[in-house]
Amino acid sequence: MGMLPMLAVMLPVLAMVAAVPLGARGAERLTLAVLPIGLALSIVIAVIVQLTQAPILYHLGHWAPPLGIAFRADGLSAAMLVTTAIVVAAVAIFARADFGTASGAPERRQAFAFWPLLLALWAAINLLLVANDLFTLYVGLELLTFAAMPLVCLDGSRATLEAALRYLMFALLGSVLYLLGVALIYGAAGTLDIVLLRERVTADPPVILAIAVMTAGLLAKTALLPLHLWLPPAHAGAPAAASAILSALVVKGSFILLLRLWFGVMAAVPLPDAAQILAGLGATAILLGSVAALRETRLKLLVAYSTVAQIGYLFLMFPLLAAVPGVSDIAAKAWTGGVVQAVSHAFAKAAMFLAAGIMAARFGHDRIAELGGAGRAMPVTLLTFALAGLSLMGVPPSGGFAAKWLLLSAAIGAGQWWWALVILGGGLLTGGYVYRVLASGLRSGGAAVPMSTPVTWRRDGMALGLAVISVALGFLPLAAFGLVQVGQLDLAP
């Protein structure tokens, strides 16, 4: 049982290594065969964590920290593992139309690159979720960048190559700053294991400096507002399947690491002032990102700016958790709200990018003003976009509503009502840009749209499935969200 987190990482790694010599067709088949196993593994981990109400610990090679390296799957890891597995599976099935190799057709370079990269990305995210050692997390962070960067420039055009280079520069700067922080923390505390660090760190200058440097680096990777410049061109330029993964999961990897730093390593040393700054940046991201999305004329860029805005919501949990002492109702609400926001945004944004990809493929362009006739020609695609939009807006009942409601009530409970205003204003702006797309799509006329084929039905089904999950999260009983509280370090005795 303890080996499960390790298996969740090793399965996609082994599949990736095996996929490279198999060629494009073999890699595709292998990926599709591995998907259900990975999904089952992550669900079993989540069920075990929920039933035992304790994190799964595994010491690699039976060497205990500080000398050895531990894997630790707590409630947060379990929830994100399941999310990752579902999104990766849906995107893989969606991507068969773009990167699949039909029998008899010659194998293409893009298809050969896509499948191993997808597996590598999955492995890197799983490693980031279960690793409990700051240096292993650094390796996971770098693997994630190395797998995500080629996906950005898969079609090899000049614009996407430039976007990929810019992304790589931000990401490399971010991870080397993170590594500098790891060196400083090791110098101060003599270990890198998060559970041990929680007891050893104090508010000394080297530790504070390390946390500041690491946070700055991770913000560049998560694309929080002043450091978001790389995200829109990179996410909008990638093929739809790749954009969905990048926006839904890759930016969450570094965010989860930030949570581990602030509420794992520094659980005993709250930093309320710095947390206010982070949430201030988040609030600015919500407002400016939404306004940028409102003004955008291209559909994929609109969805990318919406990611910039929705990432802002994730950072509102920081001051709420830092303001109140560890064990309290408000802290639990803020933590659950933040994590549910990460999960529901992952499903909604993946669905939205897939729907945008389907529309762009059918129309041959993604200019919002010229989407007239989409409502008649592809109602399912537009419905997917609308459902995902409802969840992003936070309209009840949806996953986005549950997340924003929890954050809102935590903000009022903690006496920081100004964040509640930001949440409400952001919801209105989100409604504005989702409405723009729907209004344009529901207009009649426009150029003739090609008839749908069986392949597009499968693609629509995958996108719609993800959107429905993002809404259905709002129907879950609140007890189900208790999963994400399991093993949280500042709650543990």
Next chain:
Amino acid sequence: MTSATLFGLAGAALVGIGLFGMLVRTDPLLRILCFNLLGGGVFLVFGAVARRGAGAGFGGDPVPQAIILTGLVVAFAATALAVALVLRLASAEDKR
């Protein structure tokens, strides 16, 4: 001043130079070089930490040394990837 302090200060200086270059320079190749300077500075700081933290008569703490080795490999891979991307971009420019 011990040698560990000296190496730590040299590492800090390299980090400063590399960070400045990565933020100010726009040429991709220069930025990649600055990334390597920055990385070299971080590894030097890590080395100084290893020297200071050594106990039980050892010359250095082995854990940071192992981390530096892994970090060097990762930084090398990152550099190779970035240079390959710059080359691809340059050839895309030639074709136009």
